[in-house]
Amino acid sequence: MAAIPTTRTVVQELLSRIGAGDARRIAELYADGCDWRLDWPEEEHGRADTPWIRHRSTRADAAGHFRELAAHHVPEKADTSVERILVEGEDAVVLGVIRQTAAPTGRAYTARFALHLTVRDGLVVRHHVYEDSLAVARAFAPDASRTLES
Template sequence: MAVSAPTTTRVVVDELLRRIGEGDPERIAELYAERGDWRLDWPESEHGRTATPWIRHRSTRADAAAHYRELAEHHVPGAGATEIERILIDGDDAVVFGEIRQTARPTGHAYRARFALHLTVERGLVTRHHVYEDSLAVAQAFDTEGPGEDH
């Protein structure tokens, strides 16, 4: 998606979600600015854990591609889905609400995690990506010590 003319927030968000659904990290990352603000609402002490290395703050387009690669590497292919329930747009900002259903590759545990994704789009590219999700459900699914039954 070349960004030459002004692009609406809704168009960029829809395209981002479509590309995430397709699963190509490089194509997804094309929609992120070279530098951005990427935050995850997880306790700092839990960022970058061995079991969930994709969970950490990021700041570049290359980081965005790495996030989607790491996410794919740690989940069972074809054993997940994302349901988008609502997208709210306010100028350059968008909030996406939904639920992720995945299966952790190392444990085989399925999980569901509700989420809100706050995006900011400037000049046709995502400059803010803040995720608020059910981190307990994700952590439990990757816990090799716990039960992990479809949280």
């Protein structure tokens, strides 16, 4: 019987797979029934210009998220810096900065993020993202002056 990987091991593997960009392989690390949340105003979820911004729950949803995210950004202009991974039991928090360019508008943005993950039996069962949603929304807005309202 194989040992169940630690939370840190799963998180590090997840980050490696995200960096490689293979949505199917990334999704293999998520449990069906995953509690997936993004800290965006509900009325902004599923917009045509940011379709990946919505709640998810299945492994197929996770793959879809990473496919949609990749399709709406310029890959050669992307960079993510992970500053710290904090682990306590099943929970991990990844802190860092993303630098992306919105493919539809060509506008670059930088956003700090915190990713709260919970790993159980070697799979991610919670994926909560807290990021600078205003920076992302401005980069994707058809009208550069559009902003999210508080």
